[in-house]
């Protein structure tokens with residue numbers, strides 16, 4: 001049917017825009033929860049048709065995918081006639097059309113675009129579209145088809161397929177000499193070139209491919225058949241139909257962000273065997289292997305760029321084309337500093353803002369442009385001139401002829417429209433075969449600088465404005481200056497702050513010559529960013545059933561207290577000194593108030609039937625739990641942690657040395673109402689009273705993280721002063737934990753420069769769930785979000801690699817928006833983590849008190865990520881869930 005605004009209006013009424021959402025065409029098109037996108041996708045169908053009319057009826061592509069994001073998300077992006085990302089000026093039209101509130105407004109917006117861009121709507125239009133395996137994809141494609149039909153365009157359904165294939169189909173449809181415009185044409189072109197490139201080389205060993213349980217599996221399975229026995233692919237994570245499996249603890253983004261092997265590949269990847277992960281729409285690729293010491297080693301986009309670019313430089317030289325073909329690389333600020341150094345010594349390197357369109361564009365300025373984001377998205381572009389040079393070149397020797405053939409075959413193997421994980425994978429395999437490299441040799445091209453990526457949720461990420469390819473901030477004012485001053489203190493330090501283009505967060509990246517320094521730098525900068533623009537949100541976290549934390553996991557703080565496999569503190573036969581659990585309501589009820597509910601008992605936790613009954617019926621967004629081994633104070637309900645005062649809740653792990661020597665003085669310093677608030681006789685509860693005296697108004701309904709943080713620092717300082725004045729020489733162990741139900745402040749602290757504090761760990765992820773019967777729980781990270789944060793005196797799951805140690809004499813602040821900030825406590829007992837003396841802290845003292853697990857420490861020092869089955873029975877646990 002011809003283009004007609006009445007048709008559009010009629011069909012638009014079936015795809016109304018939800019009132020509350022504002023959509024934005026960002027770095028990767030539109031991306032949000034899949035069930036919010038119906039109207040957007042319908043309208044994108046229309047916009048694609050208009051774009052095709054504008055471009056002489058050349059085909060336009062539409063891909064429905066949310067790539068590496070969780071399964072419930074979805075997205076849609078447009079592909080331009082040459083297979084490239086949508087031109088920037090049309091991104092604005094896409095955003096405008098998506099946000100038209102009514103059908104009438106939509107019709108006006110469309111008419112406006114037609115007028116402004118000058119589109120001849122009598123021209124035919126062609127739209128090629130596809131989707132990934134997400135469950136919401138089917139209905140979204142139906143909406144897209146309505147949009148295409150409404151605009152009178154010819155829609156061509158490529159079915160369930162990968163993003164790079166849609167890019168290829170668009171380009172091949174529009175440029176007949178590019179290749180046959182079918183999936184078969186694509187696979188044949190790519191695999192034929194691969195076979196020619198590896199002909200005569202020794203047989204390639206099998207490659208394990210993690211397909212992220214997505215459409216990459218469908219594509220990889222086809223490629224596998226075309227490859228025959230030239231390369232054997234072992235496909236893993238192939239469950240495309242299993243609900244919730246897509247990108248869940250697997251895939252390229254999981255590997256890159258967690259720097260870990262997907263747990264599903266444990267035992268499947270043999271030492272030194274090559275493995276790689278695709279993402280949910282197969283446009284990203286990350287390689288990895290396990291070395292002989294069983295260490296996981298990642299080979300990311302930077303390593304791929306380094307391998308490929310230097311190979312092409314050598315081929316160009318071998319073909320006698322140096323001087324005629326200039327090879328260059330393009331990176332973003334996220335590229336590891338070592339990779340930039342490695343590449344810059346060999347060829348030109350450009351740095352551009354994050355987002356493939358910037359990399360692609362910059363790569364076009366080279367004769368051969370190699371571009372990869374560190375996250376594994378990239379490709380190689382051969383310019384038109386280069387293609388002509390290759391065709392015309394007359395080699396002088398057989399060796400030159402061979403090299404020339406190789407380059408020509410590379411131009412066919414590589415998907416030059418956009419990064420394709422599968423074509424990139426074959427490219428890597430070609431180079432490894434030619435270089436006779438295993439993963440080990442490839443890895444040794446350079447050593448990655450340790451780095452850390454942290455995200456900070458702020459009130460308004462648009463307050464952060466960058467320059468110099470996002471490497472420097474121009475706003476907020478003066479923040480960059482403070483960053484510059486700080487980074488100077490770190491050996492090999494580099495850091496930058498930028499607003500994300502795909503999530504409502506600000507990202508902080510830091511690298512330095514040691515892991516400790518990189519972490520320290522990242523968290524300090526994240527703290528600065530938060531202080532600058534954090535704000536206070538009243539957003540509540542989403543609740544978790546208490547049983548998932550307390551009673552069901554076999555290694556929960558309660559169960560391990562009696563499980564001898566898990567126990568380390570053998571000073572007493574068993575820990576039966578009572579326990580306590582404190583939690584906040586999921587929904588604020590003015591009648592109930594905002595105070596936590598506390599349940600304590602002096603009987604052992606594991607046979608408390610009431611606890612088991614309560615735990616299955618209560619959900620809470622924030623839980624404190626404590627198992628007590630008496631260090632001070634008698635066995636009584638009054639002495640069980642956590643303690644609460646109005647909305648504040650508090651626990652302590654450790655002990656205040658020679659407390660009796662200054663208890664009276666501390667009491668004297670308290671106002672009457674806080675003196676009489678204390679019910680028990682523990683150093684911990686008196687410390688809480690002291691803390692309350694440092695808070696401006698302990699009866700307030702909520703507290704900013706800064707208020708809690710300052711009160712905690714003052715409490716520690718006062719306790720130190722009392723001890724010093726009383727002539728106490730033994731260090732005090734002050735791991736305190738406080739919350740108002742929204743923010744949490746935890747200290748890992750010892751009043752000593754030479755001893756190690758009681759241990760403290762944290763783990764964060766998107767879900768904490770049972771992966772095997774019998775209470776085997778683990779934290780999973782299906783994406784970069786942090787829905788759950790756990791803080792505990794020892795790792796609470798057997799996946800030791802999921803846990804990061806909080807450094808001695810640091811505070812951890814979890815803000816209401818789930819930012820996790822680590823802040824040094826810089827008093828006279830502070831030794832900077834970058835000072836080698838910090839590693840020399842003596843563990844004997846805390847170990848003697850049963851508050852540090854020597855096995856944990858040893859395994860950490862040996863960098864052994866394997867789980868140990870030893871955990872101390874003396875625990876604190878903080879859980880907050882979004």
Ligand SMILES: CC(=O)N[C@H]1[C@@H](OP(=O)(O)O)O[C@H](CO)[C@@H](O)[C@@H]1O
Pocket residue numbers: 027028334354355356373375499500501502503507
């Ligand atoms: C640090 C990082 O990985 N950033 C990603 C991410 O962008 P942000 O703007 O950082 O949200 O998504 C982009 C689109 O997929 C990708 O191009 C980019 O590399």
